[in-house]
Amino acid sequence: MLFFSYAKEGEICPDGFPGPRDCCPTFGWEKPKTITEYARELRHTIPGWVFESHQMKPGIWGLKGTELKKNLLEILEFIRTFQEDRSGKGFEKLENRTFFISTTCTCHGVLNLFYVTR
Numbered sequence: 001m002l003f004f005s006y007a008k009e010g011e012i013c014p015d016g017f018p019g020p021r022d023c024c025p026t027f028g029w030e031k032p033k034t035i036t037e038y039a040r041e042l043r044h045t046i047p048g049w050v051f052e053s054h055q056m057k058p059g060i061w062g063l064k065g066t067e068l069k070k071n072l073l074e075i076l077e078f079i080r081t082f083q084e085d086r087s088g089k090g091f092e093k094l095e096n097r098t099f100f101i102s103t104t105c106t107c108h109g110v111l112n113l114f115y116v117t118r
Contacts, residue, residue, distance in 0.1 A: 004109040016058030019106040035109040039102040048100035
């Protein structure tokens with residue numbers, strides 16, 4: 001499990017903070033990319049899914065239902081491909097059994113790595 005944050009030690013986001021895309025007006029630092037963008041770039045090297053959190057109203061963040069459903073169905077299909085080949089003959093040949101699931105917003109994120117075993 002990996003944790004990502006633009007916040008430095010001792011910096012705590014104020015309640016209801018909108019999390020601007022390119023800078024932090026509270027602490028004065030710039031963000032060349034959002035944490036969501038960094039997580040999505042990982043998909044170029046390893047299969048993964050990014051659940052992006054959106055501000056629903058001040059202080060309340062959540063996932064959009066359509067994005068949640070799409071990601072969950074894709075993850076299930078990905079895992080199903082390994083379950084279908086549990087006969088053993090081809091399973092060992094499947095090299096890419098590692099994947100990640102990440103939840104992110106513009107400034108923070110959590111990434112979990114998973115490995116499909118028999």
